[in-house]
Amino acid sequence: MTTLNPLIESKVDVLIIGAGPAGLMCANALASAGVDVRIIDKRAVGVAAGQADGIQPRTIEVLQSYGLAEPLIRIGAHFPRASFWNPGPNGGIVRTQRTPSIFSPTARYPYLITRHQGGIESLFHGSMEAKGLHVQRSTIPTAIQLSQVESELRDPKANPVKVTLKRLDLEEDDIEVVHAKFVLGADGAHSWVRNVLGIKLEGDNTDSIWGVLDVYPETDFPDSRNWTFIHSHNGTLMNIPREGDMMRYYIQLSEDPDFVDPKTRRVNKARANPDRLMETAAKIFQPYSLKMLGEPEWWTIYVIGQRVAQKFSIEDRIFIAGDACHTHSPKAGQGMNASMNDSHNLAWKLAHVLRGWADLSLLKTYEFERLKFARDLIDFDRKWSKLFTGKPRTEANEDGISHEEAFQTFSGFSSGVGVRYEASAIVAKQHQPCAAKLVVGERMIPHVFVQAADIRAVNIHDVMPSDTRFKVLVFAGNVADKAALARVRALADKLDAPKSFVHRYGQGDYHKVFDILCICAGSKDEVDFIDVPQMLRPHWSKVLLDDTDMHGREGGGGFAAYGIDPKAGAIVVVRPDGYVGMVAPYERLEDISTYFGGFMVEKSG
Amino acid sequence: MTTLNPLIESKVDVLIIGAGPAGLMCANALASAGVDVRIIDKRAVGVAAGQADGIQPRTIEVLQSYGLAEPLIRIGAHFPRASFWNPGPNGGIVRTQRTPSIFSPTARYPYLITRHQGGIESLFHGSMEAKGLHVQRSTIPTAIQLSQVESELRDPKANPVKVTLKRLDLEEDDIEVVHAKFVLGADGAHSWVRNVLGIKLEGDNTDSIWGVLDVYPETDFPDSRNWTFIHSHNGTLMNIPREGDMMRYYIQLSEDPDFVDPKTRRVNKARANPDRLMETAAKIFQPYSLKMLGEPEWWTIYVIGQRVAQKFSIEDRIFIAGDACHTHSPKAGQGMNASMNDSHNLAWKLAHVLRGWADLSLLKTYEFERLKFARDLIDFDRKWSKLFTGKPRTEANEDGISHEEAFQTFSGFSSGVGVRYEASAIVAKQHQPCAAKLVVGERMIPHVFVQAADIRAVNIHDVMPSDTRFKVLVFAGNVADKAALARVRALADKLDAPKSFVHRYGQGDYHKVFDILCICAGSKDEVDFIDVPQMLRPHWSKVLLDDTDMHGREGGGGFAAYGIDPKAGAIVVVRPDGYVGMVAPYERLEDISTYFGGFMVEKSG
Ligand SMILES: Cc1cc2nc3c(=O)[nH]c(=O)nc-3n(C[C@H](O)[C@H](O)[C@H](O)COP(=O)(O)OP(=O)(O)OC[C@H]3O[C@@H](n4cnc5c(N)ncnc54)[C@H](O)[C@@H]3O)c2cc1C
Ligand SMILES: Cc1cc2nc3c(=O)[nH]c(=O)nc-3n(C[C@H](O)[C@H](O)[C@H](O)COP(=O)(O)OP(=O)(O)OC[C@H]3O[C@@H](n4cnc5c(N)ncnc54)[C@H](O)[C@@H]3O)c2cc1C
Structure with missing residues (x-):
């Protein structure tokens, strides 16, 4: 230093x-x-x-777009399932439901990791x-x-x-x-x-207060390794699986006069210690047993508002x-x-x-x-x-939506996949219908294609790293078809024309600014990557096919998943952060130019 | 040092x-x-x-079983497709066929990597x-x-x-x-x-002689990124995709008097240099163009016999x-x-x-x-x-099997998946029918199951690392069914009896020698991992379900793939190197004991 x-x-x-x-x-x-x-x-x-x-x-x-997801996926705990427990009729708790913890059908990794x-x-x-x-x-x-x-x-x-x-x-x-x-x-x-x-x-102004405890427990609770929400007569707890055999318990303390002074709403620090938190947790888990093995890994009293x-x-x-x-x-x-x-x-x-x-x-x-x-x-x-x-759902209090419904409703948030940016200089929605299911302003939908050159299956996310480049995805039809190829060639020529956005906003070397990929609808038996005009394949790995791999295990159905008509094709502009900035038909190249002109500085190359 | x-x-x-x-x-x-x-x-x-x-x-x-595959998969070139070229009718070469480079349907990674x-x-x-x-x-x-x-x-x-x-x-x-x-x-x-x-x-005694050249080529040959075999009027060449944009060409020199003296069969070192090899390669690739960019990465003349x-x-x-x-x-x-x-x-x-x-x-x-x-x-x-x-296949010489047939026939070898060890002290085939498709002596077939505790999808290979332990896989039926559970409990009791092989050959702490897993046929909605007797779940991750993940993307069909009747169940012993050593019905625990007794030293624990 x-x-x-x-x-x-x-x-x-x-x-x-x-x-x-x-x-x-x-x-x-x-x-x-x-x-x-x-x-x-x-x-x-x-x-x-x-x-x-x-x-x-x-x-x-x-994280994957920065090449950082692999160690996380390897080391972290995964929990694809959520589970809900309520007070049982004879004391204790009973399971009322289990659901996927993530509903978003397009999530590439359909689970949470801790x-x-x-x-x-x-x-x-x-x-x-x-x-x-x-x-x-x-x-x-x-x-x-x-x-x-x-x-x-x-x-x-x-x-x-x-x-x-x-x-x-x-x-x-x-x-x-x-x-x-x-x-x-x-x-x-x-x-x-x-x-x-x-x-x-x-x-x-109302802060909620949580006791948080990271421990290695000994328990016969069956849903430990799920994202579990427990309502009991003894309080409310959220059970989070952690890396290895660790567990995290979030214990709501706001209502607990033992920890929080009901008048001042201040935490009673003297009483708040991990053993007391564990005791509270153990009560909530009843009739299941819960003991702490060794020392807690970490704990805190976490006071948080919504601001x-x-x-x-x-x-x-x-x-x-x-x-x-x-x-x-x-x-x-x-x-x-x-x-x-x-x-x-x-x-x-x-x-x-x-x-x-x-x-x-x-x-x-x-x-x-x-x-x-x-x-x-x-x-x-x-x-x-x-x-x-809120109060536990009881037979008397059955209205309100179920946990499963809530999970479905809020899945866009709890998965993070539902984020949608509104129209702005970098989100242009006017041609949405030409890629009906690729919502402009949302993140690019992951999908498996095969590379035309080697028939290697790749998720399109893996060829769109967060490298500050805009990804220009040309969805071509079946280039083995002469008419389709002629259209793609015409498009490539227009893209390569001096007035094209690629050159106008290319900053002297457009490969630094735009990463061009071509996705063809044809089959691996028909299409060779060299059939695609050179402009649309800056590298052999940049030509993808909407087809299955050599063993039919993965791939295919991409045009349908994106709502793109293979006959018409489409151009999809993905922002450097992976969000769809614009989609456009072949005929509206100038609108893409207008899009980039809205925030980029012209310097041809 | x-x-x-x-x-x-x-x-x-x-x-x-x-x-x-x-x-x-x-x-x-x-x-x-x-x-x-x-x-x-x-x-x-x-x-x-x-x-x-x-x-x-x-x-x-x-390599994956030692935790070493990930960097290889990330960095290496993959080639799931093979391609075959023969002399064209008017000179040059023409493609005659493309096939998967690997046919073995159970290969977890159905491609070659270089x-x-x-x-x-x-x-x-x-x-x-x-x-x-x-x-x-x-x-x-x-x-x-x-x-x-x-x-x-x-x-x-x-x-x-x-x-x-x-x-x-x-x-x-x-x-x-x-x-x-x-x-x-x-x-x-x-x-x-x-x-x-x-x-x-x-x-x-007859050695074959190969020129080997690692280069970055410039070429319009469409199948560069495939495993490609070229027969031409100008010679024979094997084209291997390499990491990044590199290529390897194996050029057969045995017949080429320019490189090999036809009498002495010695390599003419003076003439063998990368430029000459490249020249020969370029002739074979005609009418496609081939040029070397920069210096060759590596080259050799490689003389090899089959001994x-x-x-x-x-x-x-x-x-x-x-x-x-x-x-x-x-x-x-x-x-x-x-x-x-x-x-x-x-x-x-x-x-x-x-x-x-x-x-x-x-x-x-x-x-x-x-x-x-x-x-x-x-x-x-x-x-x-x-x-x-051999001589290129011509219209006149159409007998012999096709490349595709050859690839299928030999796929066990070219994939390495077909290796089958014969009966020995560590390969006991007598109960083969109880897991009809898990061939004893072959490597355990990879398959995706879900962990019962968290419904995380895992390939069974990933829970069977090369850690020198024998894997004892108990294929249980649907333990949510009372009768099935009773059978599994009885089995667990027998396994835990002092005379069981687990204890006789457990060397004082059987977890060091045997890794016990339990694979259940029931669904994730029915089966909790704690339903399984403790003996069969040394850890929560050791109970697998033959069911799909929470999104139906992976998993299921494992009992069928292994030819195990879920009603009858089976015990599968996988050797530390991943090969199936023995399969047995529940009733023949003593045969498993005999198996281990054939090579292991008794020391109970
Ligand atoms: C004690 C504690 C417990 C928490 N527990 C939980 C939990 O149980 N669950 C949960 O979901 N979230 C929890 N959070 C919140 C969670 O850590 C944050 O939401 C998340 O880390 C946000 O990331 P951030 O980078 O915005 O802020 P932080 O992670 O808070 O990072 C801010 C950084 O800025 C530094 N910093 C602060 N002031 C200055 C300054 N003046 N000059 C220089 N550096 C400064 C800090 O040292 C810190 O490294 C907890 C946070 C804290 C502090
Ligand atoms: C020059 C060359 C080119 C090759 N080209 C190809 C190719 O193009 N394609 C292909 O598939 N295979 C090729 N091979 C063969 C391939 O390398 C082997 O099949 C493979 O490496 C076998 O692994 P191995 O560990 O058995 O032997 P090797 O990789 O040969 O390793 C043997 C090791 O033992 C060491 N060693 C040898 N003698 C002694 C000694 N007396 N004392 C101490 N150490 C010693 C050597 O230094 C070497 O590190 C080539 C081999 C060589 C040597």
């Missing part, structure tokens, strides 16, 4: 404050994109155990460090100042944010002044950045993300997921602006997209929490 | 001579099993490029080094001596093999005398160990494996595969004997199983080579 000299002034393109999931996702994405980025954190060491743990299907897809927050963070550390970026620890900002000079604010090359940094691990009062182009405050629920900028939180920041950015120069923007109950396991997806949304936009490819206005779409999401999330969280923390 | 002192004498349980694929597979397996093992190699550094490259489906399964030999070896290096084992390089044996004292040879605790080692990288004539319990000669086709022990090779060693062991104390035992043409890509599978077969047997669990006689099954395999392989190789190197 370098010493901070009081006279040091430095420059950086992006300064990230806070190295939790939100900050690290951004730092890794920017480092991978070659952006000049720095990340600091006040903590001397990373999270060793506990805190957030649930990873949703969509977040797994996102892994302690430090384990998730270490995925990013490993990847960042390979690119030479380390978290600078024991460092806090003490002042932040945004230039008021309009021309500076509008100049993408200017460094209008001045942040003063202080080292906590040095005796002297060493400070450093950093001049940044952009700053991200990813400094958690009590965000210093948010507070100092005067951004208000909106939402409930959203009024805004996520100041002048599109300083942003906040993650818990700094929104906090919610842990019931639906949103914390880490929403946080990482915030900065996943932001990172490519920063990269495009910093490279001079996109206009500063692109950054407005961050708040536009993520603030709406956060508000919807809080709404969902309220309904969801009510459903699971 | 340590200096070898002339006075040094040392002891080791297993000394491995040669750190190619055969030696490394053994070293890694033994190190993982905690065996005292040492591995030396004469080379100062590992293989950097080239040499063998083809990995068969069965070898991928084996990766340069050094890349494969590095999988083992990484894994071994994590266990503290490094290859001792620049070291050769100069003498090997086996004790003639019968009592010593028969004493599993004795170190009857004396090997003198010499360092090649030291000035002084440092030598070390190693006293080993067992020695493995995995020192390649020109094996010093084999020669010094006087083990003869049997087989052809098998007379025996694979001396007194079951010194063994040979890999190319030291058998050499064959590269046409079917067997080299590395047969070699790694030799020592995969040997490693667990050594571990069991060294731990005092099994009788020395267990080691006899190594030669019994692998010598027969090697002979069959050479037979196959002869037929296969003839098929692909």
Whole structure:
């Protein structure tokens, strides 16, 4: 670690404050994109155990797009099933239902995964460090100042944010002044950045209080390894399977006068200890036995409100993300997921602006997209929490929807797959019907195709990494058919014309900006990858077939799944973050040009 | 590296001579099993490029059982399709057929993978080094001596093999005398160990000669990324896709007087250079264009006969494996595969004997199983080579089987999945009908089940790692059915009785020797994992269901695939190397006891 000299002034393109999931996702994405980025954190060491743990299907897809999902899938606990228990007629608890924990039919990974927050963070550390970026620890900002000079604010090359940094691990009062182009405050629920900028939180005052306990239990409870919601005469508990044989219990304490003073609603710290939490849990599990093996791995009393920041950015120069923007109950396991997806949304936009490819206005779409999401999330969280923390459903109280219905209704949220961004500069919905099932503004639907050159089965997600490029997917018909081939050739010629968006916004070397893929409807016996015009196959792996593999195990049905007529074809533009930005028929290439013209800087090549 | 002192004498349980694929597979397996093992190699550094490259489906399964397949699958080239080209009517070549490159319907990975030999070896290096084992390089044996004292040879605790080692990288004539319990000669086709022990090779004198060229080509040939066999008027070539955009061409030179003197059959070294090889390849590819981009990655002239060693062991104390035992043409890509599978077969047997669990006689099954395999392989190789190197099929010469038929016929070999070990102490076939499709002596058939506790879909291969344990799979009926449950309970009681094989051969802690799994026929809605008697579920993950996952994407049909009647059930014993050792009905537990009694040492626990 370098010493901070009081006279040091430095420059950086992006300064990230806070190295939790939100900050690290951004730092890794920017480092991978070659952006000049720095990340600091006040903590001397990373999270060793506990805190957030649930990873949703969509977040797994996102991590996979950065090449980080494999260790998570290997090490984490998976729970594809949810289970519901209610008070039994003779005391104790009885199972009332089991459902899939995820209903979203298009989820590539149709289950939740848990892994302690430090384990998730270490995925990013490993990847960042390979690119030479380390978290600078024991460092806090003490002042932040945004230039008021309009021309500076509008100049993408200017460094209008001045942040003063202080080292906590040095005796002297060493400070450093950093001049940044952009700053991200990813400094958690009590965000210093948010507070100092005067951004208000909106939402409930009523905080809910949870005891959280990570333990290795001995139990004869049959549904331990499921996502289990228990309502009992003795309280409410959520049972979360964890990596290895670990378990997490979320125990609602808000109503428990033993832990919480009913008047002040303050936690009685003296009474709150893991043995007491375990005791409460054991009562809830009755008649099943529950004992703790050894010491608890981690525990906390976790007080949380449902709040959203009024805004996520100041002048599109300083942003906040993650818990700094929104906090919610842990019931639906949103914390880490929403946080990482915030900065996943932001990172490519920063990269495009910093490279001079996109206009500063692109950054407005961050708040536009993520603030709406956060508000919807809080709404969902309220309904969801009510459903699971309300009075147990009894024979007398049978109205309200069932757990299964709730899971189905809310699956878009609990899987993260249902996020839909509204129309904006980067979401153009006018030609939706030409790919009816690929909802513009939602994430690209995963599907298995085969590579035409080697008939290797690949999920289309795997050929669309988060590499800051727009993916231009040309859905061609059966190019073995002469008429279809002629249409595709004509399209390729138009795409390669100097006025095409590929060249206009190609920034001198369009392969850096656009990744072009061609998906053909023909069969592997008919279509050779070299049949496809060269423009549509920058590499042999870029031609896919909507057909099964050599053994009929996987693949096929992609055009139908996407609602694309193979005769007509379609062009699908997928944003660098994996969301469908636009779909268009072959005849409306100029509309795609207009789309890119709305936020990109023209520089042909 | 340590200096070898002339006075040094040392002891080791297993000394491995040669750190190619055969030696490394053994070293890694033994190190993982905690065996005292040492591995030396004469080379100062590992293989950097080239040499063998083809990995068969069965070898991928084996690597996966050691946790090593993932990087290979990620980095290697896959080729699920084979393609055949013959001379065209007007010169040039025309495609005559395309087929799956692997027909074996049960292959978990139904394709071939290529990766340069050094890349494969590095999988083992990484894994071994994590266990503290490094290859001792620049070291050769100069003498090997086996004790003639019968009592010593028969004493599993004795170190009857004396090997003198010499360092090649030291000035002084440092030598070390190693006293080993067992020695493995995995020192390649020109094996010093084999020669010094006087083990003869049997087989052809006619060597075939191949030019091998690893290049990045520029070509419009449509089938580059397939396993492609080309017969042309200008010669014969095999086209192998390699990692990234690399290609390997095997060019048959035996008939080419430009490279090989027709009288002496010696390679004309002066003429053999990569440009000449490329020139020959380009002629064969006509009318398609072929150019080399940059320098070749690797090339060689590879002279190879089809030979098998007379025996694979001396007194079951010194063994040979890999190319030291058998050499064959590269046409079917067997080299590395047969070699790694030799020592995969040997490693667990050594571990069991060294731990005092099994009788020395267990080691006899190594030669019994692998010598027969090697002979069959050479037979196959002869037929296969003839098929692909014989005169091109013409209209006049239409007899002989087609390529597709050949691929189907030989798929057991070319996939490695068809290996079947004959009846022996560790292969007991008497109760075959009770699991009619799980052929005793063949590798366990992979299949997807769901874990009863969490409904996570798992391939049964993934819960049967190569950890030196015998897997005892109890196929139970639907334990939600009372009668079925009663039968399973009775079986569990018998298994847990003091006279049961589990306890008799359990070596004081049977979980170290036997991994017990229970596979139930019931549905996930009916069966809870705790319904299964405790004896059959040492861990919650050990109860599997023959049902689909929560989304109906995977799983189900396992009893049918294995030919097991769910009403009757069956017990399947899978050897530590993944081969089915025995199947038996519930009523014949004592036959399983006899099976283990045939090679294991009794020590109850
Ligand atoms: C004690 C605790 C327990 C939790 N328990 C749960 C749980 O049981 N279940 C659940 O779902 N979620 C839980 N959460 C919430 C969950 O951790 C967050 O939702 C998630 O981590 C959000 O990620 P983030 O990156 O936005 O914020 P955080 O993970 O909070 O990361 C913020 C980072 O910023 C750093 N930081 C803060 N202030 C400064 C500053 N002034 N200068 C420099 N660095 C700063 C912090 O050290 C931290 O590393 C818990 C959080 C905490 C703090
Ligand atoms: C130059 C070359 C080219 C090849 N090309 C191909 C190809 O194109 N396609 C193909 O399928 N196969 C090819 N092979 C064969 C392939 O490499 C083998 O089938 C495969 O590696 C067998 O593995 P192995 O471990 O049995 O032997 P090897 O990989 O040969 O390993 C033997 C090891 O023992 C070491 N050794 C040898 N003698 C001693 C000694 N006296 N003391 C200590 N160490 C010793 C060697 O250095 C080597 O590391 C080639 C082999 C060679 C040598």
